[in-house]
């Protein structure tokens with residue numbers, strides 16, 4: 088149980104809040120570049136700030152304030168130029184550094200004038216990696232964009248799922264430190280869902296946990312489990328899989344015909360909304376898949392029907408089940424009335440890690456997973472119980488990637 092002040096401190100991400108300051112020290116994904124095949128601008132709300140991401144005709148991405156500084160029309164209507172984005176209303180052009188590059192009528196009226204030098208719009212740095220556009224909203228100098236293994240690994244195909252989740256980011260992350268939910272939400276409840284859908288082929292039986300463990304390590308918290316019939320010799324315990332600080336789950340699977348590795352990335356939009364990314368890769372036999380071709384798909388938000396009953400069809404997968412658990416805790420889970428048990432020790436460790444890193448930032452230091460030396464950022468390997476999948480290519484091509492997406496697949500999961 089937390090006090091109201093503690094809960095607010097852990098969940099509020101706006102400018103000049105302790106958690107907002109911590110989250111601003113990291114690069115966050117804001118778009119898949121494959122989305123920009125059919126668009127030039129994208130609405131971005133990140134850590135409580137309204138922005139527009141655009142790609143100009145030279146291919147450069149820019150992240151600028153959502154409203155034109157002139158008379159405030161939204162830049163979502165902006166027209167891409169060779170360099171920069173032109174406001175639809177009166178044609179002023181802004182570059183990716185926020186500078187005003189053109190100011191048509193003002194320049195005609197006063198050719199010698201220097202008005203445009205006085206005009207800027209908000210801007211933040213962006214970088215493209217692994218088919219994603221990342222943004223950094225923190226103080227300069229920006230740290231390096233971490234090159235986590237599956238972002239830079241060769242010989243895989245990838246897909247990218249997205250949902251805008253109407254709840255605070257912390258309750259989603261806490262789910263990552265909660266292995267016990269797998270046997271109930273993704274097995275017992277999933278079996279009930281299969282019954283409701285009269286889908287006997289989807290019925291699953293529950294595999295109880297007999298032991299769970301959490302170890303702080305260099306990049307976050309390593310999670311371990313022993314399930315009924317298993318032992319500490321199993322990879323699930325001996326290796327485990329990590330929560331990557333501050334807001335990613337690394338997961339994978341290499342059994343029952345499923346072979347993939349992935350991240351779930353939870354990016355705070357504001358205090359009551361989270362941008363959720365499912366990033367997955369699959370063994371490939373040599374197909375060259377370009378980052379601009381990575382499949383992008385939206386994950387539906389489960390809801391109740393007109394009779395206030397669950398939409399079972401939207402709950403028939405891991406992500407639908409997780410989303411229902413996260414969202415129904417409320418826009419910001421009330422931790423002043425929670426009742427934590429022994430199964431929640433990973434959540435307690437994670438909250439302590441957040442507190443410790445908020446203090447480091449307040450004291451002027453670099454929090455966990457800040458990389459500034461390129462030699463330590465070439466390929467950051469994350470141990471994972473299902474790693475051997477990469478030694479045995481199984482799937483071929485993008486269609487396979489979509490078909491076997493962990494989001495779209497059945498009740499199998501490792502969390």
Ligand code: FES
Nearest residue numbers: 155157158174177
């Ligand atoms: S409002 Fe954008 S140029 Fe006038």
Ligand SMILES: [Fe+2]
Nearest residue numbers: 268273409502
């Ligand atoms: Fe889950």
